[in-house]
């Protein structure tokens with residue numbers, strides 16, 4: 175399969191972005207500008223149009239204040255053919271189209287894009303839901319069936335919870351059968367994928383200069399062999415709480431660094447390195463599955479203050495067929511440089527000189543920079559519900 179290439183991106187009423195169409199060449203596009211200029215919003219819009227995924231809790235957040243609808247269009251080249259991917263956003267609803275035909279998220283090119291951003295540290299330090307979302311988002315792109323079964327499973331959990339709250343104990347054996355079937359499939363796919371993901375993330379973490387070994391394991395609340403029995407044995411508790419207490423929706427992706435849980439023991443700098451390793455592993459897994467690189471969206475490479483880590487990001491961007499790299503300063507070696515200001519993007523002459531070196535770090539290369547706090551918010555991406 176040929177690489178996915180973003181030819182152009184158009185937006186209308188998307189956050190603070192001015193309505194315009196931007197063209198992107200192969201290679202690196204560098205976007206720089208002051209804080210709040212709209213750099214992240216542009217990458218977010220590109221990711222949405224390329225993958226159909228967003229992590230906002232309410233779709234309205236994406237619509238420009240004062241407007242009721244927004245629109246994003248990506249013209250995407252793959253294997254010599256151009257397709258037009260459109261996303262329409264309204265209050266609580268989203269509509270995807272490819273070449274004018276309505277589709278679901280799973281119908282978009284699944285190797286589409288990888289988005290790396292400073293908030294990814296929340297994958298390490300945040301709640302299990304963020305790590306589950308990372309895993310589920312990746313697996314849904316690797317396998318359309320996984321995405322479908324996951325949606326069915328999540329729907330079943332919420333319907334089963336409603337039945338539990340209604341005290342419908344008599345109906346539980348029916349819900350349990352569906353839940354065990356779907357949940358078992360999800361657990362088995364996660365287990366299979368984790369073997370390779372663990373290897374890739376470990377390699378990437380070492381490549382980033384970390385001397386501590388990174389290990390990824392699944393902390394499961396149940397197992398395929400015992401799932402049905404576990405549901406039975408916790409029936410009284412579930413009826414009392416009105417919720418399903420066991421199954422893959424309660425699992426965690428445990429990150430261990432040098433033998434200790436990264437969420438509790440890693441420094442901020444080590445955490446950022448682990449998060450980068452997870453994204454690098456995601457990119458590799460997509461590349462292995464689809465045979466070509468996704469578009470790399472790299473948000474704020476300047477936020478990674480450690481020179482070694484910053485270089486790792488720039489090398490990564492240079493190694494893929496297409497990358498869009500944002501920062502408060504220009505990315506060196508870009509094929510196209512755009513200056514962001516108030517939601518607009520204007521071409522600038524390319525930067526030929528390397529940027530000023532980052533302030534020297536007291537940490538060993540690639541490790542433990544504890545500079546500025548990371549942004550809050552969700553760290554991983556999931557597919558929202560399709561529009562009606």
Ligand SMILES: Nc1ncnc2c1ncn2[C@@H]1O[C@H](COP(=O)(O)OP(=O)(O)OP(=O)(O)O)[C@@H](O)[C@H]1O
Pocket residue numbers: 188189190207208209210211212213214215216234235236237238239474502514
């Ligand atoms: N729905 C919305 N309508 C209008 N403006 C919005 C909306 N959502 C966010 N914004 C604004 O978009 C602006 C740009 O945000 P963005 O995160 O893209 O900036 P940025 O260039 O990445 O900045 P930084 O360098 O600080 O990361 C912010 O000032 C924010 O208030």
